[in-house]
Amino acid sequence: MNCRECLDFLSDYRNGELPDEQRAVFETHLSKCPPCRDFLDSYCESIRMAKDCCCPDPDGPVPDKVPDALVNAILKARDASRDS
Amino acid sequence: MSSAPMQLDAAEQALLDSLRAGDEAAYETLVRDFGGPMLAVTRRMLGNEDDARDALQDAFLSAFKAIDRFQGGSKLSTWLHRIAVNASLMKLRTKRRRSERSIEAMLPQYDESGHRVRDNDTWPTDGAIALQRQETRQQVRDAIDELPESYRTVLLLRDIEELNTKETADMLDVSESVVKTRLHRARLALRNLLAETFGTQAE
Numbered sequence: 001m002n003c004r005e006c007l008d009f010l011s012d013y014r015n016g017e018l019p020d021e022q023r024a025v026f027e028t029h030l031s032k033c034p035p036c037r038d039f040l041d042s043y044c045e046s047i048r049m050a051k052d053c054c055c056p057d058p059d060g061p062v063p064d065k066v067p068d069a070l071v072n073a074i075l076k077a078r079d080a081s082r083d084s
Numbered sequence: 085m086s087s088a089p090m091q092l093d094a095a096e097q098a099l100l101d102s103l104r105a106g107d108e109a110a111y112e113t114l115v116r117d118f119g120g121p122m123l124a125v126t127r128r129m130l131g132n133e134d135d136a137r138d139a140l141q142d143a144f145l146s147a148f149k150a151i152d153r154f155q156g157g158s159k160l161s162t163w164l165h166r167i168a169v170n171a172s173l174m175k176l177r178t179k180r181r182r183s184e185r186s187i188e189a190m191l192p193q194y195d196e197s198g199h200r201v202r203d204n205d206t207w208p209t210d211g212a213i214a215l216q217r218q219e220t221r222q223q224v225r226d227a228i229d230e231l232p233e234s235y236r237t238v239l240l241l242r243d244i245e246e247l248n249t250k251e252t253a254d255m256l257d258v259s260e261s262v263v264k265t266r267l268h269r270a271r272l273a274l275r276n277l278l279a280e281t282f283g284t285q286a287e
Contacts, residue, residue: 003200007192011268035202039192039275042207042283046275047243053224054128054244066119070137074115074144081145 001029006036010043096160103151115144118161122168128244129172131225135179136172143171169245169255176233184232190273203276204283227277235270242267 009026012018018026030037066074092100099117102110122143126136147167154163193201228236241252242263253260 002198004194004198007200007272008268011264011271014271035200039200042279043271043275045207046278047271049224049278050228050239050243050274053221053228054131054240066115066123066140070123070140071112071115071119073137074119074141075112077141077145078111078148081148 001025003029003033003036006030006033007039010040013040014044014047091159091162092156097156100151100154100156100160111148114147118164119144121161122164125165125168125245126172126175129169129240130175131229135175139171139175140168142174143168146171166255169241169247173237173255176237185230187232187235187269187273190231190276191269192272192276204279207279207283223281224278227274227281230277231270231273235266235273238263238266239270239274243271 006026006029009018009022013023013026030040099110099113103114119140123136123140126139126143127133130136130139143164147164150167154160192203195201228239231239237256238252241247241255242249247255249260249263253263256263
């Protein structure tokens with residue numbers, strides 16, 4: 001396995017979906033190739049960062065409540081859609 | 085005709101009965117009790133407060149229209165989550181940018197011998213990049229938003245909303261293999277975009 005082929009397996013490896021045999025080959029390559037290890041680390045880290053950045057901002061609006069104005073807008077839009 | 089087993093608890097069933105009977109107060113209860121997590125979904129998917137609120141309104145209008153057809157084969161919250169995701173997808177499509185960078189330009193590059201061209205490979209991978217700071221969160225969000233729409237959508241559904249491959253394929257009306265390919269390329273591209281911001285040149 002070369003580095004390019006190694007990259008093709010990253011997603012399935014990260015998802016835990018790589019068959020045992022391919023995983024063994026993949027891990028052998030990783031053990032000998034620091035650049036690919038670095039790449040895997042940063043690949044996994046970027047997925048974590050994407051997830052974290054989409055979680056509610058602690059300083060942002062209250063996450064589990066619909067603002068009153070929006071509740072009213074939704075109910076008003078329902079009335080309008082029934083009238084049309 | 086067989087139907088899926090009912091997944092509703094007594095409170096959900098009572099609310100559903102009231103909605104179907106046209107009880108006005110029940111509609112407000114539905115929005116207040118279930119709207120919060122749905123708004124969180126549209127915020128995650130759209131990354132913009134105005135769009136997230138528009139999508140939530142669209143989602144509830146869809147839900148109100150479809151409430152008579154809801155079979156109770158899933159929890160009410162699960163059904164509403166799916167509707168919120170769908171409303172977000174519709175919104176994303178209407179906001180499709182006129183020009184997008186090709187995904188190819190964001191993927192790792194190789195030299196003539198097949199080795200990857202090293203980029204900013206060294207960056208903290210132990211959670212040290214603090215996402216508490218609004219600026220950092222926005223940089224990551226900007227990178228997600230830079231992905232071409234068809235790739236961004238798969239990344240949002242699989243890695244953020246945690247839908248599985250089949251659910252994502254069904255929602256986007258593409259094959260599971262297309263979902264897998266797009267997810268892989270979206271993750272590679274996102275990693276490279278973030279490396280431009282957070283990485284440093286390997287020694």
